[in-house]
Amino acid sequence: MRSVPSYALDADRREPVSYFEPGGPPRQGLADICIPAAPDAGNHLAPKLRLTSLALGCSTNKELCARFAQCNPLTLFIPQNAYKWLSGKATPRASSVYEDWARVLGKPFTAPFLAYASFEEFQALVSKHFALPQTALDGIRVEAGLPPAPPSHAPAQLSPGLVQRGKGWLEGEYLALSPAWASTERGRLIVGMASIAADDQGDLQIRYTENLFGRQVAMRGALVSDGRTAQSALTCSYTQRLFFLALNVPTPPANLVGGILAGAAIHDSDARASACRILLLRSAPGLSESLAARMGYIDAVADALPAEFAALGYRTTGPMPALAAGILDYLGADAASGICEAAPRSLAPLERDIDRLAIG
Template sequence: MKLQLTSLALGCSTSKELCARFATVNPETAFTTQNAYKWVRGKATPRLSSVYEDWARILGGGLTASFIAASSFDEFAQMIRRHLPVPDSALTKLRHDHPSPPAPAAPASGPAADSPMRPPSLRPNQWLAGDYLAVSLAWSQLKTGNLILGRAEIAPADGGDFTIRYTESLFGQDVTMTGAMLCDGRTAQAAVRCSLTLRLYFFALRAPAPPANIIGGILSGAALHDFEARAVAGRIILIRDHLKRGDPLHRPSYLAASPELLDEELDHLGYAGDPQRMAASRRLLALLQAPPPHGLIEMPPDALGALGLDFDRIAPRIAHAGG
């Protein structure tokens, strides 16, 4: 429905014309005629984040790739109509052609209500779930300039939310932080409690577009091994682990800020080994180390989006499936 509404708003009468609009912003776009046939008819959903980035560029108006991917149809329509002409009659026809499914009935009490045969419901932002290598700059004054490698696990929770479990190994001791994660389609935020100090730490992440090979944002809190418990915040990148080994080849630890060493870690996650992977390593380091503008520590959306495209190109082929 979002793609059909996009066609109407842009004045495209055929999928071929819509493909041409995507090609104007990215000659190598994955929005090809073959894929458009499936996607516009709802037979499959785009999973490449580059498709959503291209989509945001042709629509303009400040729309982001993550919003296009995660928003409801009504939210999407409301945003488009702020700067593109869409007649009420067109929206009425779209809703008539694609009626919303009836609301599910309240579950009955008793054993049948907990039957494992009930089909699972589709979760918004479901692509967030997964195992990740977390990369950030070290907070310890003894390790200034190094990276800290951590492990992050994001899992679905009751009520449509998520949980996050983040682990670092500091001076030979594993430190775990856990908490609930809330995602509104644009941001993914979590307040986590440290198992060692019982202090709170805060993740402010940008919700990714599928297939969510990376998630970027800010981690803030107080330095663990610091007498003064300095208040610290820094950029953090979560990189999806496609191999999901039971015993990962990398351990949460400090690492010299070297693109060569980071490239080795990406190999342990299943990303393709070629010059593009080294380029992704260099871009990731540059993003983490970039000086904060105007004294504010932020995760620049454009830089993060470019990094996401780098990782989409080197991700295992299964992550590039169009269906």
């Protein structure tokens, strides 16, 4: 009878526990998986966690704990435990910690790999999917008693896997909420629709659509992600102007994606350069027609948001009031804080003054 790896034993029940591959269904029990443990895997838990923090851009243990909590609100990766594990004073006894860790990093990371991989093996896989500063990486290696990684003489290039990091959980359809740029709708929210999908080459593409005064205006562009951020230069099909989208990439399941939308107001004689926050709310599958029907303007009040969430397939009970209030606060829907804009005429006095000082 094969022994069950100690990693697979729950600390309280001492029973084999099944694990989940990120984004996938439950896999077979770990008693059925034979994975030899690397001799130094346990000794290198702390540097592997520090490398995880570096890859995810977490500057404190609290931030790393928050990333785990996003994937599993009941995670055992809490500040008290994180301190012990990151200081090398203890190792997790519950398999759920490794499962949550795998969800935080996403595919192709799995719980058994995280439990048994040496630091070298872990670093090699992380480096394929995240951009790691060489100096910070060397510092982690020195703390772990390992020699600095040899410098690479190859040109610094992002591999396709790195550029598209996070695409597995960004793909989908979203309802988009942002402050209205139109002066006639100032103080309200505009409801748009966004769709993120991979093209035939596996590269992410995003389409963002708004209904502006009865006309659907679509914008398209490639979406480039390094696992922490995602950016796109969107070309407007109506004006051919460019709009710029910068998103923060959340951890799975990415039901809420926030960022900044910048460009120039379309129906505006001054063509004001404008920017605002934007939120993408993930929709349940198969609701494209329902999303398209909801595009337009709504009042920036908490009572208007439950209907939008219901149309996306969400329940509107429990924390809905707090969520609605938080969304309005995040978007800053009032004109004073919600929109940053620069009208050409606002520079006119300064242009006259500098022209008087110009040489020749």
